[in-house]
Amino acid sequence: MDEVSILGVATLSKKFGGVTAVQDVSVDVPRGGILSIIGPNGAGKTSLLNMISGFYKPDTGRVVLEGRDITQKKPSDIAALGIGRTFQNIALFSGLTVLDNLMLGRHVRMKSGVLSSVIYWGMAQKEDIAHREAIEEIIEFLKLQDLRKQPTSALAYGLRKRVELGRALASEPKVLLLDEPMGGMNQDEKEDMARYVLDVNQERGVTVVLIEHDMGVVMDISDRVVVLDRGRCIATGTPDEMQRHPKVIEAYLGTSKSGGRV
């Protein structure tokens, strides 16, 4: 792994019984960029993210964050080290308000113990205010001002996706893993979300790893694209290169001209 990479995976493999989900995948994620992972259904994209964030333990290979091997760490530790993520199927606490969901995302950054938090005195109070401020910044950033006190179950789908992004941001990640943040959205919502992803990347300096099916969005906002097919990485490069790459066209975009969605 070189200097410009923030996150690297090397020869990562994972089998579920007889099914090989990911095989010998190596990816370097450049610091400060947006890297997209594309590939047909079942290519192993989500499995790869799950291994990076510690939800799955890989059979072989390593995950390295800023020069540190995090392969065997627990998901909560990985989150604390600076990897945030959102899920393909929204995973919010539906009974809690937007604000509470965001505060929960902040949990890995909270230091006060149970006792001092209960007494709400001294450091604990100061810390709470600082956390609340950080959350307010995110609320403003994602334009959620009118939804603070709304339970997330009452929100529209697109808004819940936005709240989930907010919750991931609340942990102040260095790397953000987004699993289909635009899935199921209409064109307007997609454009908004693409805008937020770009702003997260540029304004907050967060490195983004994105799984997305909408080729238009991927080609527009990514710096680099990784193409997976049946668990293997078949190509890596700039969006332009990927659009012309014969293997990619064959595996993902379809062989016939009319099948292309570019």
Next chain:
Amino acid sequence: MSLVDSPKTDTLPKLVARNAAADPGGAGMREKTRGVWQTYTWADYQDHVRDFAHGMASMGFKRGDKLSVVGDNRPQLYFAQVSAQALGGVSVPVYQDSIASELVYVLNHAETSVIVAEDQEQVDKALSLKDQLPRLRSIVFDDPRGMWAYDDPILCSFESVMEAGRAFGKANPDFYAKEVAKGAAGDTAMIAYTSGTTGAPKGAMLSHRNMIATAEAFVEVNEIKPGDDWLSYLPMAWVGDAAFSLGMALVAKATANCPENPETVQRDLRELGPDAVLAPPRIWENMLTTMQVKTDDASPLKRRTFEHFRALAERCELKRSDGNALSIVERLGLAVGQILVYGPVRDQLGLRNARWCYTGGAPLGPDTYRFFRSFGINLKQIYGATEATAMIACQADAEANPNTVGRPIPRVEVKIDDRGEVMLKGPNVFKGYFKQEEVTRDTVTPDGWLKTGDAGFFDKQGHLVIIDRAKDVGKLTDGSAFAPQFIENKLKFSPFIREAVAFGDQRPFVAAMIAIDMQTVGTWAEKRGIAYTSFMDLSRKGEVATLIGEEIAKANATLPDMQQAKRYLLLNKELEADDAEMTRTRKVRRKFVAEKYANVIDAFYGGENSAEVTVEITFEDGRKSTMTSIIAIHDLVSAPPVRRAA
């Protein structure tokens, strides 16, 4: 003595300085950000205005230059306007929801050299017009969010201008005071573009005298105490907002509060509990409708309680307005209602602390009006015009009445000319239209009377009653007078009707085009299990046509026979400002609509049962598409006999 008579207090920037000197720690303005109300004291107000003025001066802003603000209500946008005025410039607020072509016209006509934009969205709009605006020198943005990707040299942040201003101020310590001292009451403070129901927008020039003297007159009728709060949520480009959030706030040392964003207005209103509220009828009607919908969804006990006390309150209000005393039982009932219903409702609406509320711009339905009054909300009517600094007449506390607009404000003289048009003279009359002397001569008589273009009369108590736009008043073929707005307002009092356009001038009878209210009609349809997909689909349902027919019949019952609508149709889309069918302040552009729907009108009077309509729809980004469809025309069977006490 009026403030404008003293050279120390005769302009808005001088009033800021006065307030900062008299009460530096008092709240000059508030803004809700990050969920908390943040206060700018009068001293902060003065500092911001001065620093921004310095910054603009360092960028070459000179006396007579124009500065436009575009965006939702933000303290920085108000500060920027006063800064421009401090340098002898003119502020030109523009509507933030205007489409690009409208903006180009106004910005070019006003000769704007600096645009202060709220955020990225407005910056994008301004940048896209840059090439069409030869005079534009800089675009200042307030909210830096998302601005990392922009490197156009014309852009700079509000903060960077302030920074430059602080450096400029150090080098030129006397500059600001000298510039402000050069200002006089007669200088143009702002150009307010009327959204114009006919033709292109016109720029009404309002002087500092207009702004200050009008505010003083208003304060004589309505108590405003220093530190009183109100919510600045109406469009900044509307003269009414400038009159309140700048004129009145500076004169009376009251506090303008900017909501967090347009979606949070209702909640912010409740949190703030303002001392005074100004809202157009649409908002009062919305409040009532929302409450109605909530009541319908509440548990039966709550619903019955609400309905019982609502009926009691309205009965008592009617009795009181007829001058009858209430019985002991009624008084007791009201006291209980106060605890159970009226107080909590006022609190929910954010009107608990409001000493007075005004509605203006268009008539408010008597039922809506009575509802709010009966719940203990001091709702009154105000009448104004852009050319009269937003205020001509208003009701005092004891004179509330849904049918009039009250007496002229102090020092304003109102007369009705022989054609029935309302005319006025006073310190609120504007300086004229910017670069349109001919139109100005048509509007203001040589001896200083402003023609409002409204037809009206004085009732027995000396209260002004407004009927319609004078030029819209026509005649039916049998010779009886036809006042379209009068009829439309009766129709719009129905909660199911959002907009109505009545036709009848030079025609044998009155016919009406109706745009249904999606929210109320939608709820009504759901209750009856009528499935629908869109506005267009809903408007085509036979049941909906029958419902609206009944509503029109109710309105007809309150109208003389010849004024009753005989035929009607339901539009398949809402009337939209983006389609130029309405002005930005939501007034129907009658002539334009008549041309656009010419074949509908022909079908009305040709006796046909349907009409083909092709309409052009303009999307928010200016793209257009057309839509052709057949709309059914319905006949009203016959109006029920007039037997209700209206």
